[in-house]
Amino acid sequence: MVAHSVEKIFGIKIVSEKNYEHALTHPSYTKNKGLPYGECYERLEFLGDAVLKLAVSNILYREYPDYTEGQMSKIRSIIVSDAVLAKIADEIGLSSLIIADSHEVKQGIKKLESVTACAFEAVLGAYFLDGKFNELLEVLEHLFKNYIVEVDNNFEKYNAKAILQEYTQGKTKETPVYKLVETQGAEHNKTFLVEVSYRGEVIATGSGKSKKDAEQHAAYSACEKLGVVNDSK
Numbered sequence: 001m002v003a004h005s006v007e008k009i010f011g012i013k014i015v016s017e018k019n020y021e022h023a024l025t026h027p028s029y030t031k032n033k034g035l036p037y038g039e040c041y042e043r044l045e046f047l048g049d050a051v052l053k054l055a056v057s058n059i060l061y062r063e064y065p066d067y068t069e070g071q072m073s074k075i076r077s078i079i080v081s082d083a084v085l086a087k088i089a090d091e092i093g094l095s096s097l098i099i100a101d102s103h104e105v106k107q108g109i110k111k112l113e114s115v116t117a118c119a120f121e122a123v124l125g126a127y128f129l130d131g132k133f134n135e136l137l138e139v140l141e142h143l144f145k146n147y148i149v150e151v152d153n154n155f156e157k158y159n160a161k162a163i164l165q166e167y168t169q170g171k172t173k174e175t176p177v178y179k180l181v182e183t184q185g186a187e188h189n190k191t192f193l194v195e196v197s198y199r200g201e202v203i204a205t206g207s208g209k210s211k212k213d214a215e216q217h218a219a220y221s222a223c224e225k226l227g228v229v230n231d232s233k
Helices: 002-010 017-023 027-033 042-063 069-079 082-092 102-106 113-129 133-153 160-172 211-226
Strands: 177-184 191-198 201-208
Touching (some): 042 069, 201 211
8 A cells, every 4th residue: 555655654654545645646647547636646735835845944943043034945945846855755765656647657757856746745745634744844854954954055056046147137137048958868867958148158058857957057057157156165
């Protein structure tokens, strides 16, 4: 049973098993089987998204008493991103539990960041409905604490696009332009190459497993070249 596997991963007793099956069911499966909309992860993901933000906010508020609302918000936006959630879902073995249409599985849907992130949040929603929020807070702190420290210590790398845009607008009121120049690899394991230009001149390139990641890497490289950030980290 999917619910039993989730219980082993999180170490929290499950009450309503059906919710966890729904939390890990991709819409392609319910559509193919003609099942009700509520039996895929989308509604639970909506709830889980709020649970996750509250949990991360709680950690940041407690662990960083000197940080402003703006500083905490910026860190939280990175921590709750699909990229981080997908990494955690893979690390704990949650991704392998996703139920999807057989064709989508063959195409590698379980490896897509957006899908694994949604499933992760949906499981949080299911636990919330089980009345396990306090237990969930402890588990999420364990799962996210290292990521929060990493982002806090290397914030410029994770927020490079915003830093670069602030710099260029301060200089000329113009913003950087990102262009996808190449995509490599199979559908489920693509690598994106992006270049960033400023005032018509390409200043850096970056690659990543998503266009967003590639843009961040390109932006950070540009920030280094322009002397906007300290590249010693």
